[in-house]
Amino acid sequence: MTPLNIVILAAGKGTRMHSDQPKVLHALAGRPLVQHVLDCASLLKPQQICVVYGHGGEAVPNAMQQYAAKFVIQEPQLGTGHAVQQALPHLADDSQTLVLYGDVPLIQHSTLHQMQQAGAGLVLLTVNLPNPAGYGRIVRDAQGDVQRIVEEKDATPEQREIREVNTGIMLIPTRQLRVWLGRLQNNNSQGEYYLTDIVGMAVQQGIAVHTVQPANEWEIHGVNSKSQLVMLERTWQLVEASRLLVQGVTLADHARIDVRGKLSCGRDVEIDVGCIFEGDVTLGNNVRVGAYSVLRNATIAAGTDIAPYSHIDSSEVGADCHIGPYARLRPGTKLHDGVHIGNFVEVKNSEIAASSKANHLSYIGDSTVGSRVNIGAGTITCNYDGANKHRTIIEDDVFIGSDTQLVAPVTVKRGATIGAGSTITREVPEGELTLSRSKQLTVSGWKRPQKTKK
Numbered sequence: 001m002t003p004l005n006i007v008i009l010a011a012g013k014g015t016r017m018h019s020d021q022p023k024v025l026h027a028l029a030g031r032p033l034v035q036h037v038l039d040c041a042s043l044l045k046p047q048q049i050c051v052v053y054g055h056g057g058e059a060v061p062n063a064m065q066q067y068a069a070k071f072v073i074q075e076p077q078l079g080t081g082h083a084v085q086q087a088l089p090h091l092a093d094d095s096q097t098l099v100l101y102g103d104v105p106l107i108q109h110s111t112l113h114q115m116q117q118a119g120a121g122l123v124l125l126t127v128n129l130p131n132p133a134g135y136g137r138i139v140r141d142a143q144g145d146v147q148r149i150v151e152e153k154d155a156t157p158e159q160r161e162i163r164e165v166n167t168g169i170m171l172i173p174t175r176q177l178r179v180w181l182g183r184l185q186n187n188n189s190q191g192e193y194y195l196t197d198i199v200g201m202a203v204q205q206g207i208a209v210h211t212v213q214p215a216n217e218w219e220i221h222g223v224n225s226k227s228q229l230v231m232l233e234r235t236w237q238l239v240e241a242s243r244l245l246v247q248g249v250t251l252a253d254h255a256r257i258d259v260r261g262k263l264s265c266g267r268d269v270e271i272d273v274g275c276i277f278e279g280d281v282t283l284g285n286n287v288r289v290g291a292y293s294v295l296r297n298a299t300i301a302a303g304t305d306i307a308p309y310s311h312i313d314s315s316e317v318g319a320d321c322h323i324g325p326y327a328r329l330r331p332g333t334k335l336h337d338g339v340h341i342g343n344f345v346e347v348k349n350s351e352i353a354a355s356s357k358a359n360h361l362s363y364i365g366d367s368t369v370g371s372r373v374n375i376g377a378g379t380i381t382c383n384y385d386g387a388n389k390h391r392t393i394i395e396d397d398v399f400i401g402s403d404t405q406l407v408a409p410v411t412v413k414r415g416a417t418i419g420a421g422s423t424i425t426r427e428v429p430e431g432e433l434t435l436s437r438s439k440q441l442t443v444s445g446w447k448r449p450q451k452t453k454k
Contacts, residue, residue: 001116003095004046005174007087010034010102011054011074016225022056024102025063026229029236030260030278033223034060036105038067043109044116047095050087051102060102079192080168081184084177093175099195101168104222106236111214115171121208122176122199124149125169127220128213135165136196138211146209149196153189166196167220176207244271252291266302290324298329301337315347318354336371353396365389366408370396376420378403395430 014023024034031039034051041049049069053060054077061071072086084099091097098115100107115123124146126138136151137159149166150159180198188194202209214220218239223229240263241254249269251257256273263277266285275289279297283289287300290308298312306312307324314331317323322340332349335341339352342359350364353371358364360377366389367381379400381392390408394400398412401420412418413430422436 003092004044004116005048005050005087005091005095005097006041006044006046006100007084007091007097008034008037008041008049008051008069008100008102009080009083010060011052011077011083012103013055013077014103014224017229018226022053022059023223024053025056025059026223028105028223028229028233029240029258032063033105034064034102037100037102037107038064038069040107040109040112041098041100042067044098044112046098047092048090050090052083052086079186079190080195081181081193081197084195085181085193088178088181091174091177093178095174097172097174097177099168099170099172101222103224104167104169104220106221106232107169107219108214108216111212111219112169115169115212118171118210118212119208121173121210122202123171123210123212124199125167125220126164126211126213127167127217128163129165129217130163132160132163132165135167137162138164138166140164145203146199146211147203148200151188151190151194151196167214168195169220170195172198173207176202176205261297272308284319293324307343367392367394369394370398370414372396373398373400375400376402376404380405382407 010024012023017023017026025032028036051060051069051071052074053071054074070090074083074086098112115125134152136149137155139147139150139159141147152160180201183201184193184197186193199209218235221232223232237258238254240259241251241257244265245251245254247265248267249265249271252272257271258276261277261279264282266283268286269283270288272289272291274292276294281295282299284300284302286303289306290310292308293306293310296313298315300317301319303320304317305322310324310327312329315329315333317335318337318339320338321335324343326343327341328346330346330348333347334351336352336354338355340357340359341347345358345362348365350367350369352369355371356369356373358375362375362378363380365381366383373394382405383389383392392406392408393411395412395414397415399417401418403421404418405423407423407425410424410427412428415431416428417433418424418428419433419435424436428434
C-alpha cells in the first residue's frame, strides 16, 4: 500500500465559540476535539502526521505533545489551501496525503480506510444532506463524473440546489498535491486559497476523482459554536449508548449516560441514570452501577454493586463488593473480593483485603487493611503530619470501634479489638482489647452559657 501522510487542519480561531481557548481544544466526550482526530488518524499507521495550528499560540502543540506528530504554524490564516502548504515540507512525494480537520472530531477509521480502498487518483469524502446550507457543492457532469467543488458563497442559485456536498476530507497523491497547491488563486469572495480548487485541476489533467460517503452523517459534522458542540456531544453519547445496548448492557435511560473515554462491559451489566464514565473503565459480569455515580479509570470485577452517588477514581474493585451510596474511592485504592465500603466513606491509596467492611462515615488513607476487618463508624486514619504521609497497617480479623483515630505510622495486630472513641498512637497487640479514653467526669452545677441581652 502507498505510504500515507495525514494533515490535520487545526488553525482556526473559532470566533463563534466566544472563548480564549483554541476551538480544537474544546472537549467532546471528555477529550479535545483535535485529540479525537489524532486518535483516529493514528489507527491508520501513517508515516507522518502534521497538525497545522495557528490561533492560541503554542496551546495546541503543548496539549497534544504525547503524539508523534509534526506541528506547523499557519500565520496568517489564508484558507485551507494555504494551510496544507505549510505542511508540504514534511510530506514525501511518493505517498498519499489525507486531509482531516481538527474540528470534525467523529470521523471513523472505517470511513477513512474505505477512502484508501477507493482507487488511484483523488478521493473525496462527500455526503448527501437534506439541507446543504453552508457546504461546498459537488458539481458533476452528465455522466456523473465530478467536475469541481463550488463553495456556497460562490455558487449559482442552481448549484445551491445540489444536495451532495464536500466534507473537506480528501485523499490526494502528494506529488500532484505539491503542484496543484502552487497553482492556487485567491480570486474568490473570501480572498482565500481554497483546497477544493485542486479538484478542477485534477479533472483538467484527466486524473480520476473518486467519491466515498460515510456510513453515518454525524461523522462529518464540524464544531463552530458551543451549540454545535453540545449537539454533537449528545449525538455521540447516543451512539455510545446504542453500542452498549447492542452488547447487552441494561441502561435505565439511553439518553442519560455519559461515556467520556472507553467503557467495556461484561454480561448482564446494569447502569442507572446520570452515570458518568471517564477514561478507561471496565465493568465485569453482573455489575450494577447506581444512579449519578462517576467512575474514572476504574476496574470493577464481577457481581459488585455500586450504590447511587458513588465516585470511583483510578481504583480497582474486586468481585462481589458493595460500594456506597455516597462513597468515594480515590486514586490508588484496591479492594479485594467481598469488601463493603458504605455511605460517606472515603478510601485513598489503600489496599483492603477480602470481606472487610467500613460501612459508615470513615476515612481510610495510606493504609493496608487485612481480611475480615470491621471498621466502625467515624473511624479515621490520621495519615498526614503536616509535611509527610504515613501508613497504617491493620492486620486480619481486627475489630475497630466507632470514632477511633489511628495516628500513623501505626500497626494494629491480628485479631485485636479497639474500643470506641480511642486515639491509637502505638502498636496494638494481637488478640487484645485496647482502649484509649480519658476518665468520664460529671461536673455538678455547671450551667450552659446564655446569650447576652443587648
